[in-house]
Amino acid sequence: MNLNERAVTTTQAVLDALQATPEGEQAKTVTHIIHDALVQAVLETHGQCADVAMNCASADQDIAHKIAKEIRQAQDVLVANLSSLR
Numbered sequence: 001m002n003l004n005e006r007a008v009t010t011t012q013a014v015l016d017a018l019q020a021t022p023e024g025e026q027a028k029t030v031t032h033i034i035h036d037a038l039v040q041a042v043l044e045t046h047g048q049c050a051d052v053a054m055n056c057a058s059a060d061q062d063i064a065h066k067i068a069k070e071i072r073q074a075q076d077v078l079v080a081n082l083s084s085l086r
Contacts, residue, residue, distance in 0.1 A: 007034040039082055042075075050072055
C-alpha cells in the first residue's frame with residue numbers, strides 16, 4: 001500500500017470514527033492533509049536513518065557516507081514519485 005492509498009484509508013477511518021460525511025472537496029482536503037503528514041513523517045524518518053548511519057559507522061566513514069547517500073537518493077525518488085501522484 002503506497003502513501004496515497006494509506007491517506008485515503010486513514011481519511012475514511014477518521015471520518016467513520018467521527019461519523020462525518022463531508023462533501024467531496026472537504027474529503028479531498030482531509031486526504032491531502034493526511035497525505036502531507038505521512039510524507040513529512042517518511043522524509044523525517046529517512047533523514048534520521050541517514051544520521052544514525054553516519055553516527056554508528058564512525059569507524060568506517062566511507063561506508064557511512066555511502067549508506068547516507070543511498071538513503072537520501074531513495075528519499076529523492078520517493079518525493080518525486082509522491083509528487084507525481086498529486
